[in-house]
Amino acid sequence: xxxxxxxxxxxxxxxGFGGLTVLKEIVKELPQHDFLxxxxxxxxxxxxxxxxxxxxxxxxxxxxxxNMGCSLVVLACNTASAKALRTIQQKDLPxxxxxxxxxxVIRPTTEIIGNYSKSGKVGVLGTAGTVSSxxxxxxxxxxxxxxxxxxxxxxxxxxxxxxxxxTNAGAEFFIKKYVDGLMAQEKNIDAIIxxxxxxxxxxQQIKKYLPAGITLLSQGPIIAKGLKDYLQRHPEMDSRCSxxxxxxxxxxDQPETFDKAATLFYGGPVxxxxxxx
Ligand code: DGL
Numbered sequence: 001x002x003x004x005x006x007x008x009x010x011x012x013x014x015x016g017f018g019g020l021t022v023l024k025e026i027v028k029e030l031p032q033h034d035f036l037x038x039x040x041x042x043x044x045x046x047x048x049x050x051x052x053x054x055x056x057x058x059x060x061x062x063x064x065x066x067n068m069g070c071s072l073v074v075l076a077c078n079t080a081s082a083k084a085l086r087t088i089q090q091k092d093l094p095x096x097x098x099x100x101x102x103x104x105v106i107r108p109t110t111e112i113i114g115n116y117s118k119s120g121k122v123g124v125l126g127t128a129g130t131v132s133s134x135x136x137x138x139x140x141x142x143x144x145x146x147x148x149x150x151x152x153x154x155x156x157x158x159x160x161x162x163x164x165x166x167t168n169a170g171a172e173f174f175i176k177k178y179v180d181g182l183m184a185q186e187k188n189i190d191a192i193i194x195x196x197x198x199x200x201x202x203x204q205q206i207k208k209y210l211p212a213g214i215t216l217l218s219q220g221p222i223i224a225k226g227l228k229d230y231l232q233r234h235p236e237m238d239s240r241c242s243x244x245x246x247x248x249x250x251x252x253d254q255p256e257t258f259d260k261a262a263t264l265f266y267g268g269p270v271x272x273x274x275x276x277x
Contacts, residue, residue: 009241
């Protein structure tokens with residue numbers, strides 16, 4: 001078997017660093033698999049971009065991951081999952097790679113959110129793009145039609161986190177503003193989805209501004225369990241993934257800059273290579 005055929009990593013994609021919080025948990029759950037992470041840092045953030053742009057960028061990155069040997073790609077980005085996943089699954093995949101699969105992060109989260117709420121009122125914090133897409137409302141309705149969902153767009157958070165400015169007074173101001181904005185819509189919210197893969201880095205700060213007793217759901221562990229479950233239910237897909245326990249990192253921007261910040265998100269050393277789009 002040639003190197004190209006024997007190396008079939010699972011692709012993990014994000015606009016930048018956020019997907020690393022998901023990759024970290026996936027690697028714990030599936031340590032034997034090979035993973036290839038791609039951060040489109042040169043064009044991040046995606047959160048404020050149009051449908052067309054997010055779709056175009058995401059499809060381009062997914063196609064690169066396919067060309068690098070991935071049969072299965074996880075969009076570890078809510079914005080890309082909200083704005084590009086369905087079109088890629090329904091329109092592009094049948095043409096460019098009918099045997100390959102692309103999964104997102106919104107569905108696995110919405111499948112379980114109802115189990116964490118007694119009041120029947122849940123919140124979603126996300127990028128402007130994720131919130132305006134209405135994807136969480138649509139998906140939660142499918143699994144828990146009785147739940148009332150309240151959303152809050154947090155446009156300043158990804159830039160603050162990406163620039164490592166999330167512990168200063170300016171960041172605290174915006175975190176409090178967004179948390180207050182969500183709770184002002186409904187004071188009985190008792191479960192909140194961190195609907196952006198960057199937000200686990202500020203989970204403790206978000207908690208600080210919430211009333212006690214509210215469950216805050218980070219996506220990493222949910223996606224990791226969901227992916228393991230998916231591979232068990234789809235052995236034909238699992239057999240197309242190689243298992244040498246390797247993790248490789250690619251960025252569309254400067255590797256040196258990526259590696260420094262990526263370590264914070266991944267919780268371990270990262271050495272990336274640049275991918276020219
Ligand atoms: N991590 C991405 C998400 O989950 C951030 C999007 C962005 O680049 O703004 O939505």
